[in-house]
Amino acid sequence: MTRLIAVRLLFGALTLWAVSVVVFAATQALPGDAAQLILGRDATPERLEALRDQLNLHQPVAVQYTQWLQGLLQGDLGTSFSNRQPVADFLESPLRNSLTLMGLAALVATPASLAVGAFSALRRDRGFDHTSSLGTLVLASVPEFVVGILLILVLGPGGLDLFASVYSRTGGPDQWILPALTLALAVAPPIVRMMRATMIEVLESEYVQQARLKGLDERVVLWRHAAPNAIGPVAQVIALQLAWLAGGVVAVEFLFNIPGIGKVLMDAIANRDVPLIQAVVLLIAGIYILVNLLADVIGLAANPKVRVSARRAAPRAGKVKVTT
């Protein structure tokens, strides 16, 4: 298993590198440059030249990229073009806001959708099951910012006026409720559906029938016999959804005006602030890779076949394929 994780981390690093190349190339393709945008329309050619020199914009693209990569390998994310602050310092507070939002959404969405999915499986083809399957279908087909707007209209100041709909530095904890709820509703449907399908399969299995024929209590059958066998495949979907959060947070932050990495990214793109764009994109990609790795580890750990053979014969673990 250790080897598996090491290999996956290596591939993760490769992915990050590829992402950084693509993003760097994309920023070069954008019209205009950082110097022009910083100084504005009225800038004199002399001042533009001076700023370009200062930002190293004259050097060939490859050199610019290599310099940035060298800095990164030394743990230096570079300096933002537009506000002349080190990127790492500048990102600290937005990152904390975004992680709070994502964490809240994940904390709400995961257990709730697992419970709804499992309960739908138990109530298969009855009222609750039909309702939840229709509800998840509708939620899955509506974009998250529409869900957010609807929530604002109903629960926000326009409707029942229960929660604040715009972030402010002085606001209380209740300002997180609507954005977190929006994100949670956006990620929940696939988890609910996967949990339902997997649970139905597991509940029909012979070992669950055998557990019932052993005279076990229905709760024991569910939690001891059925749930552990359902968790592996569902963990994969949860991971995909939570990883999606890292990117999906952008639109929701914009909607609720939360100063998170999503907003930083949009401003950075508008300013052609290459070091900042690179840092934020790599961060999002990194979260994506880590969450997926975590899901694979959970999936493997839930499968005793892999777990035991990995312990006994460590070199073979690398060959183990993830079965979903």
Add this chain to the structure above:
Amino acid sequence: MTRSEHTVLRVDDLTVIGRPSHVEIISDVSVSVRRGEILGLVGESGSGKTTLGLSLLAHCKRATAIARGRVEVDGSDLATLSEKGVRRLRGRAVAYIPQSPASALNPALRLRTQLGEALHDASLSRAAALERVREVLREVALPDDDRFLRRYPHQLSGGQQQRVAIAMAFIGRPDVIVLDEPTTGLDVTTQAHVLETIRRMTREYGTAGVYISHDMAVVADLADEIAVMYRGRLVERGRTDEVMAEPRHAYTRRLLSAVPLLRTDGHGPAEETEEPPLLRVSALTAGYGRTRVLEGIDVSVSRGECVALLGESGSGKTTLSRSVAGLHHQFTGGMLFDGRPLARSAYRRTPEQRRRVQYVFQNPYEALNPRKRVRDQILGPYRHLVGRPDDPERVVAEALERAALSSSYADRFPEQLSGGERQRVCIARAVATGPDLMVCDEITSALDVSVQAEIVTLLRNLQDAGMALLFVTHNIALVSNIAQRVAVLNQGRIVEYGPVGRVMAEPRHEYTRALIADTPDFQPSFAATADQVR
């Protein structure tokens, strides 16, 4: 004390219907079992024997319900029990041993958990419960140490898994135990051990056993009393020796004559011919990656001859047959077909060679495309290997006829066929291209014994018409009914090779002797032996 006082299980006029169709799945079945005895419940698949078995645990499968009749365990009527009462019944008064322990043991739980939770006695301390788990493991001849208890089901062999399932059933000292074909899927040696364990445990615990099976040979060996089910009805019931000696119902006689006899001199003696063999495999060594599965295999098959490859699971017999068919490439050694070398991969063989070697798979439930009609299943390989037929209907009809099916089957989909019919379609698909050699990989092991007998008859007819067969099996009794020569495989090597009559009468290798000893020696004593399926 009269005999009836020992009766612990009594079923009276039980009828189970399907919902919502109200079709009777079992009708008016009455049986009773005494303590320490085993009732053999025999019938083919679909006869309702599993439905009856599960109703003894007050369990009805999805969309079925008990319409009338009563099931009484130790004097209490199961119909009157509440949901909680049913839970208290299961595992304590009645326990169930499933057909396939590989899928009935929870893959995610350790044996300690699964065995421990089957012991419902709350008055026992943790240590006493663990001691009981160890005791019952010793009784089924499994290790009882902590290392074994920490294992997961996948770390056990098939026989060990089944003994764990038996231990799990006996741990609560039930009054009645329902065994649903517990030895299907086990090879004969393991089956012999498992049956011995079941017999001993029911005697020692004074438990009444209900043994469900389609195999008369096993039931005759084990049961004190036999009940024969046919289409949901109980057609015959009596003491085992009486039923064996004087079966009253025609269906019972059919079941009895379907069991292949162990000692015959094979299907005609092997003829010594000058002609070179059709297939000659010499010094073949095969494996998967670095693991060797087969070593130094020499086998030959002549025209019109059937050679059986006999071995237990894991002996490499399927690898050998797949190598012959060109499905397994990782082998070295010579393989001559009709004097010419066969390429290792089917892709590199000529279409003519591929046409002349056909393969029939073990499981007919998976070998047919569920979305294609029988006609297209048969015409597919024909078009590919022979060419576009002028008269497709005739090709299909002829192939079906050779597989003893009427041409009306051409329009059916696989799901409209029984297991035996499916396997016939598989055979029809293979014979449609007019092969010289047919490789049959355990083609009867997924089928009931009565259906197996029909397939064997079919194969013998094909063989009489000049087809050569490589018949792979783990069932030694089948070998003596179909093959002229037999190669006994053990751990990747051929340990015995010769004419069937000689090998059965005087086996030279101890492994062959052990195999013969472990197979239930079935000798129906009733007069109808003469119409034994030929």
